[in-house]
Amino acid sequence: MLRKSLTLMQRHITKISDLSAVEVTKILDGASHIKANPSAYNTALKDRTLLMLFEKPSLRTRLSFEIGMTQMGGHGIFYSIADSPLGKKETVSDTAKVISRYADCLMARVKTRETIAELAQHSTIPVINGLDDWAHPCQILTDLLTIKEKKGKLEGLKMAFLGDTQNNMTYDLMRGACLMGFHISVAGPPGSQFAIHQDVLDECSKLGPGSFSVTHDAAEAARDADVIYTDSWMSYTIPESEKEERMKQLMPYQVNAALMKHAKPDCIFMNCLPAMRGMEQTAEVADGPQTVIFDQAENRLHSQKALLLWLINGENFVQSGSGKRVLVALGGNALQQPKQKGTEEILKQNVEQTTKQLVQLLDSGYLLTVTHGNGPQIGAILQQHQIASEKIPPMGMPICGAMSQGQLGYLIQQSLQNELTKKGREPKVCSVVTQVEVSKDDKAFANPTKPVGSFFTEEQAKEMMAEDKSLIMKEDSGRGWRVVVPSPAPIRVIEGDAANKLAQQGYVVIASGGGGVPVVRDQATGELSGVPAVIDKDRAAVQLAKEVQADLLVILTDVDSVYKDYGKETARSLSTLTVAEAKELLAQGQLGAGSMAPKVLAAVEFVEANPSAKCVIANLGQVKAAIDGQAGTTVTA
Numbered sequence: 001m002l003r004k005s006l007t008l009m010q011r012h013i014t015k016i017s018d019l020s021a022v023e024v025t026k027i028l029d030g031a032s033h034i035k036a037n038p039s040a041y042n043t044a045l046k047d048r049t050l051l052m053l054f055e056k057p058s059l060r061t062r063l064s065f066e067i068g069m070t071q072m073g074g075h076g077i078f079y080s081i082a083d084s085p086l087g088k089k090e091t092v093s094d095t096a097k098v099i100s101r102y103a104d105c106l107m108a109r110v111k112t113r114e115t116i117a118e119l120a121q122h123s124t125i126p127v128i129n130g131l132d133d134w135a136h137p138c139q140i141l142t143d144l145l146t147i148k149e150k151k152g153k154l155e156g157l158k159m160a161f162l163g164d165t166q167n168n169m170t171y172d173l174m175r176g177a178c179l180m181g182f183h184i185s186v187a188g189p190p191g192s193q194f195a196i197h198q199d200v201l202d203e204c205s206k207l208g209p210g211s212f213s214v215t216h217d218a219a220e221a222a223r224d225a226d227v228i229y230t231d232s233w234m235s236y237t238i239p240e241s242e243k244e245e246r247m248k249q250l251m252p253y254q255v256n257a258a259l260m261k262h263a264k265p266d267c268i269f270m271n272c273l274p275a276m277r278g279m280e281q282t283a284e285v286a287d288g289p290q291t292v293i294f295d296q297a298e299n300r301l302h303s304q305k306a307l308l309l310w311l312i313n314g315e316n317f318v319q320s321g322s323g324k325r326v327l328v329a330l331g332g333n334a335l336q337q338p339k340q341k342g343t344e345e346i347l348k349q350n351v352e353q354t355t356k357q358l359v360q361l362l363d364s365g366y367l368l369t370v371t372h373g374n375g376p377q378i379g380a381i382l383q384q385h386q387i388a389s390e391k392i393p394p395m396g397m398p399i400c401g402a403m404s405q406g407q408l409g410y411l412i413q414q415s416l417q418n419e420l421t422k423k424g425r426e427p428k429v430c431s432v433v434t435q436v437e438v439s440k441d442d443k444a445f446a447n448p449t450k451p452v453g454s455f456f457t458e459e460q461a462k463e464m465m466a467e468d469k470s471l472i473m474k475e476d477s478g479r480g481w482r483v484v485v486p487s488p489a490p491i492r493v494i495e496g497d498a499a500n501k502l503a504q505q506g507y508v509v510i511a512s513g514g515g516g517v518p519v520v521r522d523q524a525t526g527e528l529s530g531v532p533a534v535i536d537k538d539r540a541a542v543q544l545a546k547e548v549q550a551d552l553l554v555i556l557t558d559v560d561s562v563y564k565d566y567g568k569e570t571a572r573s574l575s576t577l578t579v580a581e582a583k584e585l586l587a588q589g590q591l592g593a594g595s596m597a598p599k600v601l602a603a604v605e606f607v608e609a610n611p612s613a614k615c616v617i618a619n620l621g622q623v624k625a626a627i628d629g630q631a632g633t634t635v636t637a
Contacts, residue, residue, distance in 0.1 A: 036506025
């Protein structure tokens with residue numbers, strides 16, 4: 001009786017172009033999430049078996065597949081064809097049929113593409129090409145993952161491949177570039193022994209949207225490259241007797257310091273290993289500051305795990321978050337309730353309750369960035385400075401804003417680290433003291449409207465303004481008088497690139513607290529300086545969400561959703577809103593100017609900037625349900 005495989009997908013990966021660009025992206029996103037959250041996948045392949053068939057030797061292929069299966073609760077079996085010659089003692093087709101009765105997936109590292117094709121033809125389980133003479137898809141997935149980590153993207157980049165251009169790596173890199181939308185310039189010696197097979201040229205010409213070019217000029221290929229790549233000049237099948245002649249032909253394509261100068265200054269150097277220093281590259285390059293060869297080697301593990309999960313467990317192989325980036329904007333009430341004193345103990349308790357909710361998102365596979373309000377805290381800091389001003393010189397609002405970011409960032413960071421440690425997960429959390437650039441010509445500077453700090457009676461406020469002529473105070477919604485400051489629009493987050501790179505590495509990033517410290521730029525010198533203002537935290541959250549490329553913005557508040565006719569008997573909770581519907585509510589004055597309106601405006605701005613994204617407005621206690629569409633209000637295009 002035919003064994004019923006547990007594998008959900010009947011797909012064979014014989015070359016990188018067996019996958020679509022969408023599928024490659026899905027696997028790469030999964031690999032990033034698995035890399036950042038390995039313990040979340042400890043049992044993902046429990047009771048599953050991978051058979052690893054080796055006709056050619058390997059270090060990284062065997063280790064990455066075998067260790068990957070072990071780390072995910074499965075089992076990898078190494079089988080050397082040297083013990084039972086494939087296609088001699090037993091036919092390839094019979095071998096494939098037998099393995100299909102035992103295992104859930106077959107990985108084969110063989111000499112020819114014909115062997116891979118025959119294994120795939122007769123297997124009822126997925127077959128992965130671990131390498132043949134025509135392709136190396138596992139290495140290409142790894143390389144794409146590494147490039148995306150280092151460059152933040154694949155589209156529009158330029159790669160230069162130099163050396164032996166008639167081999168499996170050249171061919172699959174060309175396919176990968178054309179498939180994923182970047183350009184590869186391939187440079188190698190003239191002659192039939194280095195000529196790219198016409199079938200590969202024809203296939204790549206049809207793939208798109210990327211492109212390729214072929215040259216015999218190494219400097220031309222390397223010019224303005226984002227990535228320079230080379231591979232072994234003496235593959236396993238090349239006789240030692242040919243080495244001397246090959247070295248003469250290939251030496252003009254050696255990657256050395258002089259060649260690297262033709263590339264962009266931030267160009268990275270790649271080699272799938274093994275790397276022979278003094279041959280295809282110099283030691284200066286292989287071990288220099290631009291090399292990523294050992295990052296590549298490590299990423300074999302993560303990309304292989306993602307590929308196995310995708311093939312064995314099916315399309316939904318990563319948890320519901322699926323590596324999507326979510327930016328959560330915490331309202332002030334998440335950190336300090338209006339009537340609370342704001343002691344250290346109370347702050348810690350509130351933050352701990354908040355982070356328990358946030359960890360649910362991490363458990364579901366989301367990549368998390370956090371921003372937060374700081375109204376009560378910066379108010380307290382300003383008041384402390386005012387009270388102590390006779391003994392200690394008070395600091396200005398920009399410095400006080402930075403202090404509040406450090407204060408709250410520390411508490412949120414530590415609490416998240418503790419929660420992750422309890423779950424046996426790596427506590428990768430980082431707070432970034434963030435500056436947000438604004439225009440010195442912003443009209444808000446002429447009309448301060450943003451209330452900050454403590455509440456005062458009218459009498460107290462008038463006394464304070466009499467003492468300090470620069471102080472502007474206004475009555476705030478019947479709650480008392482407060483200092484008001486300008487609230488300029490954010491232009492960009494100065495540390496946005498750093499936050500984005502940390503997020504790419506799997507860190508929970510805490511940034512732009514309180515809207516960030518507003519700074520203006522001197523157009524003549526480029527220097528930044530802080531200004532006494534407060535950026536609306538929801539608008540700052542939108543800007544940060546754009547810069548960390550968030551798929552989802554979550555604005556948390558003290559009500560459970562957006563309401564129509566809020567506060568009336570006819571009040572109705574709105575579970576979904578399109579941008580057009582949200583604009584209509586705003587135009588009708590349905591939303592409180594100082595409460596819900598700024599949040600809905602932020603949601604509209606975010607979704608209009610990225611129509612495939614969405615924004616959720618919800619209560620903190622319902623954050624996971626809201627993201628799943630079961631609570632709160634979801635704003636879409």
